[in-house]
Amino acid sequence: MARIDQATVNDRIENGYNFDFGKYISDGFEIFKKEWLMFSLYGLASLILMMASFATLIGALFFIFPLYLGFSVAAVKVEKGEQLEFKDFFGAFKNYDKYALLCICYFAVFLVLYIPFIFLFVMADANIGYFDAGVAGGVMGIFMMFYYVFFYAAIYFIQGSMIFTPYLIHFGEYSAVEAMKASFKLFRRQILMIMVFVFVVGILTSIGYLACIIGVFATMAAGMLMQYSMVKDILMKSYYSEIDQIGNPEI
Numbered sequence: 001m002a003r004i005d006q007a008t009v010n011d012r013i014e015n016g017y018n019f020d021f022g023k024y025i026s027d028g029f030e031i032f033k034k035e036w037l038m039f040s041l042y043g044l045a046s047l048i049l050m051m052a053s054f055a056t057l058i059g060a061l062f063f064i065f066p067l068y069l070g071f072s073v074a075a076v077k078v079e080k081g082e083q084l085e086f087k088d089f090f091g092a093f094k095n096y097d098k099y100a101l102l103c104i105c106y107f108a109v110f111l112v113l114y115i116p117f118i119f120l121f122v123m124a125d126a127n128i129g130y131f132d133a134g135v136a137g138g139v140m141g142i143f144m145m146f147y148y149v150f151f152y153a154a155i156y157f158i159q160g161s162m163i164f165t166p167y168l169i170h171f172g173e174y175s176a177v178e179a180m181k182a183s184f185k186l187f188r189r190q191i192l193m194i195m196v197f198v199f200v201v202g203i204l205t206s207i208g209y210l211a212c213i214i215g216v217f218a219t220m221a222a223g224m225l226m227q228y229s230m231v232k233d234i235l236m237k238s239y240y241s242e243i244d245q246i247g248n249p250e251i
Helices: 006-015 021-034 038-051 057-079 086-126 133-161 164-170 176-189 191-211 213-234
Strands: none
Touching: 006 164, 006 176, 006 213, 021 038, 021 057, 021 191, 038 086, 038 213, 057 086, 057 164, 057 213, 086 133, 086 176, 086 213, 133 164, 133 176, 133 191, 133 213, 164 176, 164 213, 176 191, 191 213
16 A cells, blocks of 8 residues: 655655656656546546635635545555546545644745735825825835745745645654654755746646646646655655555555
8 A cells, every 4th residue: 555654754854865857747647647537527526626615714724635635545546556436536534634734834824924915004004195105106016026026935935845745644644743844854855856846747737727627627637646756756665565455444
């Protein structure tokens, strides 16, 4: 069965690891091609469920990461040559409580990043009439330009540094806090390559938006499978052995 062993994680943190960029892109596409219809249909279903969960903040906390991880849970079965059923995509919901805590941590970070904007907006509103409107507008415009550059750079960095986190929770049984710490330590070993990988996968995923609406479901699935292939190569042990067949449930 697919799993992440803590000893393997510690070894990668201490000794580093190779990052085969091309292999992860290629492997992700190969997995997708084997069950392209199922992955695309799940992409559609996950987007619908995600949009519905945003109707309430609490729903979003519990749904986002398990839905994204559904592609990886299904990929494990595909690589083992087993029959893939649609219900397999929802296997990551067993750790919904840990993902909720993870989402809360993300939300707290985003809130902190918004504090400078909120502060300036409040100050500008409180002092309206004391400054020339043109000057105030120009200052606000310059601030907003630099602020949004900083904001999106910070989001990009967080996305890269936390890339391993949900996988450590699901496949390694880490707590949310332990997973975040381990993910950041792993990220430091290959900062440049991971940041470029996140950027390229993001571009490939967004191609669906430019192509057509249906393409979104396919490119999103392929992008998530590329990310899974990266995590698998770096952290996961062998999927299948004779010992794993005896009395062990699938992950």
